[in-house]
Amino acid sequence: ERDIQARRKQAGAKNPVFTPSAVEAIALQSRGLPRVINTLATTCLVYGYQLKKDASDEEVVRMAADEMGY
Structure with a gap:
């Protein structure tokens, strides 16, 4: 969660871009590996944008x- 929140702030986002359940799911799917967290989070942002969601869930x-095979 720390990595995701730090990147959100660095990008200048004021509102959460992931729901709490999404952050937990990213942590589980990525097994805590930073590179996988970043790749999965980026892919989630693309999907969330395509689906017109305020926050990825x-x-x-x-x-x-x-899609990534996890």
Whole structure:
């Protein structure tokens, strides 16, 4: 969660871009590996944007993880 929040702040986002359940799902899917966290989070942002979501949720994480083969 720390990595995701730090990147969000660095990008200048004022509102959360992931729901709490999405952050938990990213942590589980990535097994805590920083590179996987970043790749999965980026893919989630793309899916969330395409689906016009204010914040990526657990469903978006599942879709991204499936595409990435996790």
